[in-house]
Amino acid sequence: MxxxxxxxxxxxxxxxxxxxxxxxxxxxxxxxxxxxxxxxxxxxxxxxxxxxxxxxxxxxxxxxxxxxxxxxxxxxxxxxQPKRKPLPGHLPREEERHGLDQTDCASCGKPMRKMAEDVREILDYVPGNFVVKRHVCEKYACRDCGTIAKAPAPSMPIEKGAPGAGLLANVLISKYCDHLPLYRQSEIYAREGVDIPRSTMAGWIGKMSNLLAPIAERIEAHVLEGEAIHTDDTPIPVLDPGRGKTKTGRLWAHVRDERPHGSPSPPAAFYKYSGDRKGERPREYLKNYKGFLHADGYAGYEKLYGDKIREVACMAHVRRKFFDIHKATNSPIAEEALKRIAALYEIEKRIRGKPPGERARVRQDEAKEKFEALHDWLQARLPSVPGRGELAKAMRYAITRMKRMKAYLKDGRLELDNNIAERSVRGVAVGKKNYLFAGSDNGGMSAAVIYSLVETAKLNGVDPHAWLTHVIANIADHPMKQIDELLPWNWRHQGIGDSLAG
Incomplete structure (x- = not known):
């Protein structure tokens, strides 16, 4: 379809x-x-x-x-139009009354009397429990001149719908954090006596990805302001109903995390979805970026590199190849390579969180010699290894990639590996084990928006459910010029999310 x-x-x-x-x-x-x-x-x-x-x-x-x-x-x-079903009577009710600030008649100045109330019930969710919130808007009338005034109703995330911000946040977190498909969520809610069809939740997700897109855009802008960022991508199976089969889409992660070199800049991650892995995708996503890019050896990145973007290769990829070979064959060469790489990581462990200048000094004093010795040792041993074997491939890969990671030795802002980005796609990998990730390209794009928010909240030690509830409840009335106030690190600094940081 x-x-x-x-x-x-x-x-x-x-x-x-x-x-x-x-x-x-x-x-x-x-x-x-x-x-x-x-x-x-x-x-x-x-x-x-x-x-x-x-x-x-x-x-x-x-x-x-x-x-x-x-x-x-x-x-x-x-x-x-179909009438909405009443909300379950067994759920607890929380009443919130909305009155007028001024009960004198705006027309004649005489006091007005309360004549009626408008009541709207919203189905909401606090962790572990459903609750119905009753918004009671009072109506007043002036007996002298007939003027009628009503207290304004609060804005709702979905103006013509009944879900509260907490329930909407829970649907998003359950799907994109806890990897629960909508039909399973519907079954769980039904056991609590609440009937929410998955078609209804599917509509909510589409609306929320549109509503929250401005937050994702501000996160993206913040990441691209970084002097060094990390990127990685992961395949996601996507249903292609028109062809009756699945295709492989990609979710691209871009992370700014300067905590390893002691920077106070908040960490953040933004995601992009594409239906393929063409090289033009990263060029499109990073067209406005200038700085260092930690990445794997994907050929699609090659056209990015130059005066504007400088590559920093990943030692973790090098180590992984030797680890797999040693596990399979007990190769002494692979074992020696792992020991030499471990020595470099020991130095990194000691300088984590230190200022860039100190990190660069220690690397020059201690890591540079070990790094160059590893490179020279690999080159010297390579001729003695069967050229078509996996060990030779790993050694050639290491020699090539190490030339592209040398910048880390002189610049304390850089990392020895790209694990920061790899961690950011780990949750996606867990989701793939539990269910087919996306029903269409549109579903992939919605996921990219939600993942940008959820992962950034987690990076900042903020409870994603509590923060999303706050954002969903307030974003419609929040001035767009002040949208940065809703970003997770600013939310914490306002004191709202301090008790939720893990």
């Missing part, structure tokens, strides 16, 4: 109805397939079911976008 943007949707109500009917047929067909697989689950891998479930998540998100009341023409009859 082809993915359509809102601009591509027809304005005609009948045409929209036709699209919804067609999508409903496709969804019902997939539901039948899943039901059949669950009845005959013996011998069927559980991830096959999860793949179909993820496809349903994405299709239902698109259908939710099509039937979004905001997208329908204003001529639609309100009587034809």
């Amino acid at each position: 082809q993915s359509l943007s809102r601009a591509e949707l027809p304005d005609d109500v009948e045409a929209l109805k036709g699209m919804i009917i067609n999508q409903s047929y496709e969804l019902e067909k997939l539901r039948s397939q899943i039901a059949g697989l669950r009845r005959h689950q013996f011998g069927v891998k559980s991830e096959a079911l999860d793949q179909l479930e993820m496809l349903l998540d994405d299709m239902e998100a698109r259908q939710a976008a099509i039937i979004d009341p905001d997208a329908l023409p204003e001529t639609a009859d309100p009587k034809d």
Whole structure:
């Protein structure tokens, strides 16, 4: 099923109805397939079911976008709109009253009397519990001149919906932090007596990725201001419904973390999704960057390097190759290489958190000789190793990459490896083990936005759920010129998130 943007949707109500009917047929067909697989689950891998479930998540998100009341023409009859189900009566209620600051009539100046109340119930979530928040807006009337005034209702993350900020944050954290597909979340909520269809949650995720995009953009700008950043990418399987198979997309991580050299600049990470791994992708994402780039040996980065961007290669990749060979063959050459590399890491451990100048001095005094000795030793031993073997490949790789990591010896802002970026994609790898990651390219782009926020919160020692709840609740009313106040490190500095830092 082809993915359509809102601009591509027809304005005609009948045409929209036709699209919804067609999508409903496709969804019902997939539901039948899943039901059949669950009845005959013996011998069927559980991830096959999860793949179909993820496809349903994405299709239902698109259908939710099509039937979004905001997208329908204003001529639609309100009587034809479905009524929202009442929120479960067994949930505790928390009442928040909204009154007028001034109860004197704005027209005649006489005192007004309270005449009625408007009540709106919002389903919210605090860690471990659902709660219904009752927003009571008081109405006043002036008996003398008939003027009526009502207290303004608070802004909602989804203006025509019923979810509170805490519930929306929980859906995002459960999916992108805890790797729970929406159908599993729906099952968990149902056990608590709360019915939230996954199609509803899919629509929420799309809306939240749009709402939170300005925060992700500010995180990206902050990362690109760094003098040295780290990048890595990881493959993610993506369903391609049009071809009836999966394709391999990529999630690209870009991290600024200057804590190893004692900088007070807050750490941050932004992610980008692409449907392929073409070299133009990193060039697009880093077109405005100037500085050092820690990266692996992917050829797509080559055209980035020059006067504007300087490469810093990764010793961890070198070490990993020797580690795998030693584990498989007990090679004494691989063992010796590992010992020499370990000596370099011992020096790094001692200078972690020290100022750049001190780090550079220690590296020149202690690491430079060991680094050069390792390089020379590899070159000297290489001719004695079978040229087509894995050990020779690892040695040639090390010799080549070490030439591109020498800058770390002179500059204390740089790292010996790219582990900072590799850690940032570790959560994505865990997600891939649990379910097929994305139902479409749109799902991948939404994930990139949410991952940017979640990972940056964690890097700053901020509870992602608490911070996202705060941001979702406030971003709609927050001045865009002051959007940086909502970034996780500023949130902590305001004293809101101090008790949540881990």
